Amino acid sequence: MSPKSPPGVVSIDGSWKRAEGAAEPEAVDATPSIRRNRIEPHRDIDKLTGFEIGDDFTPFDQKNDVFSRANWDENVRSDKALEFWAAYIMPNARARKADGYSQRDYALRNAAWHFTKAFATLKTGSEGRHEGFNDTFTLHGPGWPEKWDMGDPAETSKDIKKVARLFGADDVGICDYDPRWVYATKFNRLDQSSRPPDVDDSLTHVIVTITAMDLDLTATVPSALAATATGMGYTMDAVTLMSLAQYIRNLGYNAHASMNDTALNIPLAVQAGLGEYGRHGLLITKDFGPRVRIGKIFTDMPLAPDQPTSFGVTEFCNMCQACAAGCPPKAIPFDKPKNDPPNFSSFSTIRKWTTDAEKCFKFWTAQNTECSICIRVCPYNRSFKSRWDKLWRWLAGTRLRRLALWLDRFREGGRRNAAGWWLGKSE
Numbered sequence: 001m002s003p004k005s006p007p008g009v010v011s012i013d014g015s016w017k018r019a020e021g022a023a024e025p026e027a028v029d030a031t032p033s034i035r036r037n038r039i040e041p042h043r044d045i046d047k048l049t050g051f052e053i054g055d056d057f058t059p060f061d062q063k064n065d066v067f068s069r070a071n072w073d074e075n076v077r078s079d080k081a082l083e084f085w086a087a088y089i090m091p092n093a094r095a096r097k098a099d100g101y102s103q104r105d106y107a108l109r110n111a112a113w114h115f116t117k118a119f120a121t122l123k124t125g126s127e128g129r130h131e132g133f134n135d136t137f138t139l140h141g142p143g144w145p146e147k148w149d150m151g152d153p154a155e156t157s158k159d160i161k162k163v164a165r166l167f168g169a170d171d172v173g174i175c176d177y178d179p180r181w182v183y184a185t186k187f188n189r190l191d192q193s194s195r196p197p198d199v200d201d202s203l204t205h206v207i208v209t210i211t212a213m214d215l216d217l218t219a220t221v222p223s224a225l226a227a228t229a230t231g232m233g234y235t236m237d238a239v240t241l242m243s244l245a246q247y248i249r250n251l252g253y254n255a256h257a258s259m260n261d262t263a264l265n266i267p268l269a270v271q272a273g274l275g276e277y278g279r280h281g282l283l284i285t286k287d288f289g290p291r292v293r294i295g296k297i298f299t300d301m302p303l304a305p306d307q308p309t310s311f312g313v314t315e316f317c318n319m320c321q322a323c324a325a326g327c328p329p330k331a332i333p334f335d336k337p338k339n340d341p342p343n344f345s346s347f348s349t350i351r352k353w354t355t356d357a358e359k360c361f362k363f364w365t366a367q368n369t370e371c372s373i374c375i376r377v378c379p380y381n382r383s384f385k386s387r388w389d390k391l392w393r394w395l396a397g398t399r400l401r402r403l404a405l406w407l408d409r410f411r412e413g414g415r416r417n418a419a420g421w422w423l424g425k426s427e
């Protein structure tokens with residue numbers, strides 16, 4: 001699309017676009033008063049997470065994430081971006097002869113995304129909501145008018161974790177509600193306005209869930225087939241989060257189920273003790289490495305927060321650059337953490353490794369599917385079920401981490417053939 005082209009509104013299913021030549025609506029300042037108050041940039045928990053946050057910190061505006069920018073920013077929006085979104089609906093998929101991009105590969109990927117997409121777009125036409133990606137889920141029952149006496153918050157937390165696992169979570173942690181990570185405003189892809197987040201400071205805790213993505217499918221990255229793992233991750237997330245939120249509502253408490261919308265998942269997951277932040281800008285968990293999707297529920301249920309954890313990831317990433325070297329558009333930094341992001345799709349007030357979201361998204365659109373090469377090549381991308389993987393993790397967290405990095409060459413981190421996945425599964 002040339003810079004002069006009219007704006008196109010993109011969605012996960014590519015089904016709604018602005019009419020040719022339609023005027024771009026003005027973005028409104030919908031920041032609720034609660035968000036206009038200055039948010040304290042520092043919290044005690046930063047000493048445990050290692051977050052280095054500047055005094056001039058302000059919460060992120062969702063309008064500036066690269067997926068939102070694909071709607072309104074000429075530097076990100078393109079014909080390829082529109083094709084990328086549209087391809088989640090057959091027959092828009094750009095099937096081709098390359099391994100992993102056949103009609104069958106896209107058919108599986110799009111089927112894996114189907115459930116999540118159906119929920120995400122339920123209220124798009126009527127309310128401009130894109131639930132799970134821009135807005136919290138609203139498809140829940142009425143709950144109970146009075147609060148059940150939950151008793152000891154530590155015991156309640158154990159119960160909640162048990163129920164989360166019953167509903168499909170592979171791991172779960174709890175942290176305090178932290179307004180720093182809630183978007184200043186969320187973005188409405190339909191009319192490109194900004195509006196207040198669905199949550200506020202009356203909520204006291206965040207339950208953060210982890211859903212592991214399939215190891216064998218991820219091994220075929222880059223391919224349309226590999227993105228089936230992402231679609232399944234979101235689908236399982238949606239089931240877990242909506243069911244758990246309904247359980248909490250049935251006990252009389254407030255609960256907002258959320259996937260990629262409303263707040264930044266990674267700092268909340270780190271605060272909830274689910275893993276550490278990696279050079280590739282992703283969460284690295286102890287049991288699944290970076291091969292996870294993160295969901296969350298904001299609630300006022302009295303709970304006991306978990307503590308952040310460390311198993312040596314930061315020190316390992318200081319030495320390992322596998323993701324930076326493996327990223328085709330070189331979107332991942334080789335150097336030390338900085339607070340000098342490549343563009344405004346990332347915080348400038350937090351010292352950290354920052355992936356260049358523009359370069360990354362451009363590569364996705366060129367491939368016509370998501371990319372997770374940085375996940376595949378990461379030495380922590382293991383099942384951690386074998387004794388060997390557990391031993392490797394221990395080693396990686398010691399002064400012998402250089403040996404662990406050398407030993408990683410014996411892990412099957414290279415791309416596996418997508419056709420081989422089909423053969424393996426059908427045997």
Ligand code: SF4
Pocket residue numbers: 326327328329330331332355359360361363364371372373374375
């Ligand atoms: S998803 Fe792909 S393009 Fe994006 S940072 Fe990772 S390796 Fe690079």
Ligand code: SF4
Pocket residue numbers: 278279280281316317318320321322323324377378379380
């Ligand atoms: S590939 Fe290496 S540097 Fe990158 S996140 Fe994984 S461990 Fe860290």
